[in-house]
Amino acid sequence: MVTTGAHLTRKMVWNLLSEIPDPDIPVISITELGIVRDVEVLQDDKIVVTLTPSYSGCPAMQLFKEDIKAVLRQYGAKEVEVKIIHSPAWTTDWLSKEAKEKMRKHGIAPPEDWCGTAVKLFGDAKRKITCPHCGKQDTKLTSQFGSTPCKALWFCNGCNQPFEYFKCY
Amino acid sequence: MNTKDAVYNFCLRMADNNLISGQRLTEWCSRGPILEEDLAMTNLALDLFGQAESFFDYAASLNGNVKSADDLAFLRSERQYYNNLLVEQPNGDFAVTMMKQFLFSAFQKLMYEALTESNDDTIKGISTKALKEAKYHFRHSSEWVIRLGKGTKESHERVQLAINELWRFTTDMFEMNATDEELISTGISANLETIYGKWNFVVGEILKEATLAIPDAAKIIKGGCNGMHTEHLGHILTEMQYLQRAYPGATW
Structure with missing residues (x-):
């Protein structure tokens, strides 16, 4: 569990992200879904999270961005940037066995x-x-x-x- | 034309095709012949809007976001849209809509397939994802074309009428201009003549199975990629852009 107040590390950010559920399938987190591609912790508690869109028109993408920003700010991030990359494209092959179960x-x-x-x-x-x-x-x-x-x-x-x-x- | 301008124009063309096609499909929302079809058509529209957004975002970023993706979607006028004439045609009955969707998704599928080899990483990424969606769209519309063609006398007649009406707009999808020349030479986009050959084959196979006749191509109308449109686009834009024009700068 990450406590508030401490400086966020990359690992802490991953842990926090792994607790954000997919709004449509709440038993799966966004990390299990496989859409989080990278996390960078920069100076002054600035955090950059890189996502790959799941589906072109999935309305959940907007929510993911908002949720990520809200959670990381709550745990002390000063500035959160969510970057979107298109390549390589997301596939259901990236769903873990555990996620499927x-x-x-x-x-x-x-x-x-x-x-x-x-x-x-x-x-x-x-x-x-x-x-x-x-x-x-x-x-x-x-x-x-x-x-x-x-x-x-x-x-x-x-x-x-x-x-x-x-x-x- | 330099490469950057060509990529920008090309992204607008791809985005406009998806946007206008999606807008047409949403006209069916709550009016589908059965519940599952209502869901299917709005799902198709959602995919198409998503693909449009990806291309608009990329186009906007190429120009330093002076105009946002939303500005590009909602604040251009008719002659500045580069979509194919086919997608702006009225929905007609369900047979016309499915035939239109079939002819278009066959093109999209082949186009995205080619673009997964693009030298432009963003176009390649967007297309790799969109290809999967286009495959579902193509499968769905082909199944309907076959089902209607081989269905009752009435469904056969209606879907034959649909292709008779729409066929003259199909060549327009493969028209090329200076944008294509630049992008073919840089390996960013595909030669539409090659795609045309493949499209004719794929579409022909399904139409044969659906027992439908390919109409005479005597009358051909082109011009979409150069901003020359049929009368229908203006009406779509009037409705689609109403809010953005009436309340400039409105946000959710």
């Missing part, structure tokens, strides 16, 4: 394929996504687009429940 427990089926360079984006078209509720594979796609840019809508015939699938990206 947390997602599943939260009721969202995590991405099942390795996307690489978008060549294999859709993986095997016949693939059945595993239901995060009952674990059966008797599922079908309802819609490729869902409540947020990252998710598709699926339905499980096993437990008769709809669920969200975090798309390969």
Whole structure:
């Protein structure tokens, strides 16, 4: 735990960032999501955080910036700059195994394929996504687009429940 | 034209295509034929606005942010927009909208694929991300074109009418000017003639599967990349820019 008053180090900043949740999937932090690319601590408690956007139009990006600034200021940062870099582009391949497991427990089926360079984006078209509720594979796609840019809508015939699938990206 | 100006113009063209296309899709918000489609079209629009923002941000940074990304999006006039004529066409019925989306997303997908090899790192990064989104868009619209084409007599007729109406605007997507010349020679953008060949093949395959006929290309309308537009763009801008024009400097 980081206490207020002390000068922030790079490690402390990473720890603080790892406690900022993704607004759409609150069980995952922004560091687990893999969008934080770099942290620099400059003189006079000035901190520069570099992010890669998850999705081009994801409204959560604006919130990430605000949250990062608010948290770091609360712990003594005098000035916080959030830089955005586009290259290399974010991919769901950067989600950790732990993050995927947390997602599943939260009721969202995590991405099942390795996307690489978008060549294999859709993986095997016949693939059945595993239901995060009952674990059966008797599922079908309802819609490729869902409540947020990252998710598709699926339905499980096993437990008769709809669920969200975090798309390969 | 120097490279910086060419990159600036090119970013505006890419951004404008995404912005205007997204604006058209949002007209469907709450009017989709089914709930899932309503969500899908607004999701597509969100991706397109995001891509537009990335290109506007980059363009703004090239000019020292004298004009912000928002200024570029909302405070230019009709002749200063470089989007393709296809994306500004009215939505018509669902068949017209999906056909328009199909023809455009096939182009976007090929364009972004080419730009992932760009010598410009920012364009390369934006495009690598956007390519994934364009692939989802292309898959979604192709599926609808096939479904409508092979559906009922009525759906087939409507989607054939849609392509008959829109085909004359497709060549415009591949028109090149001094911007392209400069960017091709510097390895920043792709030769649109090459993209055109690929586009014809990809689009042709899907149309064949959808049992749709490619209309005669007798009447072709071009000019988008030079700021020459159809009458529809002015109407879109009137609505889209209302707030920024009526309340200059307004912020959230």
